[in-house]
Amino acid sequence: MVPTLYRILAGFVVGVLVGGSLGASAGIYPNIAQFLLPFRWVLSSVPGIVLVILAMLWCGVGSTMVVVIVALTVTPTLYLGMQEGIGAVEGNLREMARAYRLSFRKRLTELYLPAVSAPLMSSCVVALGGAMRVAILGETLGASQGLGYTLAVARSNLDTAELYAVALISMLMVSLIEVTLLRQFRKKLQRGEKA
Template structure:
């Protein structure tokens, strides 16, 4: 008699995710139909505005500008936080030296960093990328350090005995051990980075999605505001399902095999 496979609790049920999306759309439609058109656009109006943005050359340019900043800022912020986290996990002195800076960056409000960056770099890409790196690196750093400190000492002693190179240690010991915290940190950093970059553009940039949002607000283009916001949500969904989840499955493949 064959046994029925036991569903894994590690995976999200896709059917219920679809139900959740439909519930959000129905709630949005209900609120929009009971609100003033100046306060909230309906899903249909937002979709129509989004299609207009897709055919507007200037809107496409604004979108590509923000995407470039997201790719640069999130990548550099995560790389910096991961690199410093690995080094600090191996050296308690460096960890102590970086702790005050880590606390400062995680405690300071992002809007203060935006104001300072505008003074230092003016308006434009350098300012936005600098803010994203400064705000995203501490979260990646903390998760990496926590994971490094939880690595089994017996394994670290074994790789020392076998005299593995630094690259071999990173690939075969530390990256598998850091798979779970790195996956969560990448997801948080990417979603937070998109929000942070759009906010920085909204407060102090001359182009990009945030700048377009500010323009739509100034001319009371309610549907345009919701269309730009929907576009950002679609970006985050695409990044998560097309990039982050495959990376997570790759990093955690050894855990899945171990539970099989």
């Protein structure tokens, strides 16, 4: 269970950082959004099993492969949430911020943070569920420990009780991550909006 949690969290953080920063850039600069559109389409539409096989070819089997798969799954969801949130800020407000020469920090906290907080949180919750699914799939096909590996052993032994136990543990892990980390993240975003 611990290796799976580590892999999911590591891949999730990488996906949030990459997807969030690319989404912010695309929301502010439409040319970047046009350039990144085909990549978003590809990453959003490729089945998880294809990502697993590609990651196995790129990284071999083990933890790195699972982290890469999770990051590739999380990135387009966070990208789209951030891009849509920033894109929702009216052009008039952006012009006014430029005209009054608001500092970057002021624009971030007063203009962009309120616009991205709701779509960003929704994207994180959706991405977390997808991250768990592909992490377990990746571990099932190419890891020697973790929930996915346990699932593969249970499948080969036709152990139905263990299959259900793995499914239950994975649901509990997603709930635990959402309740602890994502709620704290939401509180920080809301504090930033009020500030």
